[in-house]
Amino acid sequence: MTDQHLTAMHHSEVRVSVELQTPEMTLNLGPQHPSTHGVLRLVAKVNGEVITEVEPVIGYMHRGYEKLAEVRTYPQITALVNRIDWVSGFANEIPFMVATERLLELEVPARAQYIRLVLTEMARISSHLVFLSSFPLELGAATPLMHALRERERVLDLIEGVTGGRFHPNFNRVGGVKPAYGGGSSTKKMSQDLPAGFFDQTKAAMAKVEQVCDDMVNLVLGNEIFHQRTKGVGIIPRDKALEYGVSGPNLRASGVGFDLRQTGDYLPYADFDFEVPIGVNGDSYDRYWVRLEEIRQSARIVIQAIDGMPSGELQAKVPRIIKVPKGEVYVRAENPKGEMGYFVVSEGGRGPYRLKIRSASFSNLSVLPWLLPGHVIPDIIAVLGSLDFVLGDVDR
Amino acid sequence: MTDLLSNFWVVLGLKVLIVALVVPAIALGFIFAELKISAHMQSRIGPYFAGGRWGWAQPLADGVKFLQKEDLIPRDADRPVFKTAPAMMLMSAFAVLVIIPFGPRVIIRDLDVGIFYAIAVSSFATIAVLMAGWSSANKYSLIGGLRAGAQLIAYELPLILAVVGVVIHAGTMSMGGIVAAQSEPVFHISGVGIALPYILQGHFIGFGIFMVAALAELNRTPFDLPFAEQELVMGYLTEYSGLRFTMFFLAEYVGMFSMAAIASTLFLGGYYVPGVPTAMLDFVGPLVLLGKATLLVFVMIWLRWTFPRMRQDQLQVLAWKWLVPLGLINILVIATLKVVF
Numbered sequence: 001m002t003d004q005h006l007t008a009m010h011h012s013e014v015r016v017s018v019e020l021q022t023p024e025m026t027l028n029l030g031p032q033h034p035s036t037h038g039v040l041r042l043v044a045k046v047n048g049e050v051i052t053e054v055e056p057v058i059g060y061m062h063r064g065y066e067k068l069a070e071v072r073t074y075p076q077i078t079a080l081v082n083r084i085d086w087v088s089g090f091a092n093e094i095p096f097m098v099a100t101e102r103l104l105e106l107e108v109p110a111r112a113q114y115i116r117l118v119l120t121e122m123a124r125i126s127s128h129l130v131f132l133s134s135f136p137l138e139l140g141a142a143t144p145l146m147h148a149l150r151e152r153e154r155v156l157d158l159i160e161g162v163t164g165g166r167f168h169p170n171f172n173r174v175g176g177v178k179p180a181y182g183g184g185s186s187t188k189k190m191s192q193d194l195p196a197g198f199f200d201q202t203k204a205a206m207a208k209v210e211q212v213c214d215d216m217v218n219l220v221l222g223n224e225i226f227h228q229r230t231k232g233v234g235i236i237p238r239d240k241a242l243e244y245g246v247s248g249p250n251l252r253a254s255g256v257g258f259d260l261r262q263t264g265d266y267l268p269y270a271d272f273d274f275e276v277p278i279g280v281n282g283d284s285y286d287r288y289w290v291r292l293e294e295i296r297q298s299a300r301i302v303i304q305a306i307d308g309m310p311s312g313e314l315q316a317k318v319p320r321i322i323k324v325p326k327g328e329v330y331v332r333a334e335n336p337k338g339e340m341g342y343f344v345v346s347e348g349g350r351g352p353y354r355l356k357i358r359s360a361s362f363s364n365l366s367v368l369p370w371l372l373p374g375h376v377i378p379d380i381i382a383v384l385g386s387l388d389f390v391l392g393d394v395d396r
Numbered sequence: 397m398t399d400l401l402s403n404f405w406v407v408l409g410l411k412v413l414i415v416a417l418v419v420p421a422i423a424l425g426f427i428f429a430e431l432k433i434s435a436h437m438q439s440r441i442g443p444y445f446a447g448g449r450w451g452w453a454q455p456l457a458d459g460v461k462f463l464q465k466e467d468l469i470p471r472d473a474d475r476p477v478f479k480t481a482p483a484m485m486l487m488s489a490f491a492v493l494v495i496i497p498f499g500p501r502v503i504i505r506d507l508d509v510g511i512f513y514a515i516a517v518s519s520f521a522t523i524a525v526l527m528a529g530w531s532s533a534n535k536y537s538l539i540g541g542l543r544a545g546a547q548l549i550a551y552e553l554p555l556i557l558a559v560v561g562v563v564i565h566a567g568t569m570s571m572g573g574i575v576a577a578q579s580e581p582v583f584h585i586s587g588v589g590i591a592l593p594y595i596l597q598g599h600f601i602g603f604g605i606f607m608v609a610a611l612a613e614l615n616r617t618p619f620d621l622p623f624a625e626q627e628l629v630m631g632y633l634t635e636y637s638g639l640r641f642t643m644f645f646l647a648e649y650v651g652m653f654s655m656a657a658i659a660s661t662l663f664l665g666g667y668y669v670p671g672v673p674t675a676m677l678d679f680v681g682p683l684v685l686l687g688k689a690t691l692l693v694f695v696m697i698w699l700r701w702t703f704p705r706m707r708q709d710q711l712q713v714l715a716w717k718w719l720v721p722l723g724l725i726n727i728l729v730i731a732t733l734k735v736v737f
Contacts, residue, residue: 049539137626140617146439228706
């Protein structure tokens with residue numbers, strides 16, 4: 001037993017004396033299990049219900065996106081990248097688009113930037129609403145699921161109204177957010193600006209989202225059983241979080257105030273007024289609280305962006321056939337799940353020579369073998385749920 | 397006719413027939429209630445619209461779905477045990493109903509040890525869960541079954557301690573006797589005797605302990621660890637399908653009804669309504685008891701759809717550190733008051 005095991009056992013008030021030790025049992029959680037958010041297999045060695053060792057087995061969802069990107073053109077890759085983390089499809093497109101535009105040295109019009117930002121924040125809200133609903137479900141509370149998903153539908157409807165897609169919007173183009181002038185077709189395309197009534201409906205939806213956050217505070221955060229199940233469970237200390245490359249809300253729950261939106265170099269976040277919620281203990285409770293507060297901040301950003309939406313072009317002047325000059329660039333962005341980065345290497349030509357994707361969930365998952373020993377089986381589920389990963393984002 | 401009704405076997409047959417018809421009907425009602433209440437809490441669509449008005453077709457659709465499913469038994473399962481477990485579960489749920497008084501004479505058998513019998517028989521359910529968990533040859537089921545065993549040991553004690561308070565107060569273990577004790581006037585206002593159910597006579601701690609322990613005995617949220625869906629993939633139910641699963645399902649609701657009926661008899665005055673003559677109580681009583689039990693079942697459903705699940709160690713802490721001492725204190729206070737007054 002290492003110190004960390006003892007800490008975990010102390011927090012969960014589980015103590016097993018030496019006389020009560022039972023023969024070790026191997027328990028396979030997954031690949032098909034209701035609480036692993038996809039096809040993840042955890043090979044757990046358990047003593048009674050106490051975990052002694054965990055080995056995550058990943059790769060069941062591997063779709064080879066990095067390799068596929070090498071035989072596709074830049075506009076075609078848009079349709080690949082938004083499928084990586086399907087819960088927040090739109091947010092995945094942004095860093096890749098920004099990387100391509102940097103290689104091309106394109107200036108994206110302000111209105112396009114703002115529309116991207118609004119939709120990114122709405123993707124963040126929709127992703128976090130899934131978390132707000134699925135995490136209590138993993139602890140056995142079924143009602144918050146429906147309440148949060150009801151509001152998520154509203155947000156997805158709005159995203160669909162703008163982009164035409166709910167999960168895979170595929171709305172970004174190199175240089176902006178609408179099809180290039182006449183691009184791809186002989187006839188001139190209709191303008192894909194924001195639909196009528198979008199501003200009012202979005203404001204109403206944001207108010208509803210704030211309301212469902214308040215409901216969650218009453219229904220989930222105020223529940224004594226929820227406190228017992230999450231406080232002190234799955235603590236990731238600050239230094240361990242940094243060591244394992246944990247990012248996003250999970251990192252901020254551990255008390256590290258690191259948010260790529262504050263640098264604002266990929267989208268005009270510098271124009272907006274928002275706070276970055278930071279947790280104290282780094283336990284499952286803090287991870288829930290941080291995401292809840294992030295929804296409120298995202299709603300704030302969306303409303304500010306709608307109020308200050310500039311007019312103008314939706315797309316920069318882009319050649320019909322996009323050829324990217326030689327060079328390489330790494331763009332990273334604050335995605336709902338954490339830091340997502342695209343390293344694009346161009347040898348000149350219509351597609352990248354190499355695309356390396358840094359996905360947040362993979363690094364967040366890597367902390368599990370260190371984190372889980374010492375916890376009991378119900379805590380595995382609580383910790384898995386609180387890390388909020390998507391297997392598509394892990395395996396790519 | 398009178399001869400026929402005084403024949404023991406004829407009456408027994410009639411009673412069994414009535415129980416076999418009435419109880420599943422009540423259980424169906426509670427299943428529908430669970431669907432409807434959860435639908436209202438969660439904006440579920442099926443129980444709103446299936447079949448048109450009130451979503452009446454939803455339980456039927458669920459029933460047909462269960463009947464259609466293939467009856468699977470795992471290859472490594474202990475077949476006789478695996479097959480017996482659901483029947484055992486259903487039996488224990490039904491057997492409790494023997495001693496529940498629906499009226500002064502509407503009772504299958506008013507045993508002298510009534511409540512003792514009820515608690516003993518209802519614990520059979522946990523043995524059925526253990527059997528199902530052990531015989532399934534599945535690690536999730538095994539963990540679920542063992543959790544159920546631990547839960548039985550932990551919560552049987554508070555349940556009995558809560559009942560002991562009532563037994564001391566009423567001076568009898570017979571269910572009919574306990575209702576009769578609650579129909580005795582406690583005090584008189586201008587010559588009219590006022591009878592109070594035990595919960596209004598200071599038994600609210602006992603009632604609370606009984607309800608919590610009953611929830612744990614029934615494996616209802618927040619104590620549904622033996623089949624924690626998100627952790628153990630339905631635990632001891634994992635390998636059951638079709639009709640056998642339906643039997644477990646039905647037993648859960650029959651168990652809920654019998655536990656709620658026992659709680660209403662012990663603490664809420666049972667079938668007794670003040671002011672109604674005894675001759676009428678045989679007809680009004682069943683409805684009154686059903687109403688009280690339905691209220692308690694509603695609370696159980698409400699809790700189920702609101703609360704997260706506890707963890708095994710927290711469950712044990714609640715039982716041993718809180719409920720057992722509280723139950724003992726409760727007995728002490730009630731016994732003292734009984735001696736003093």
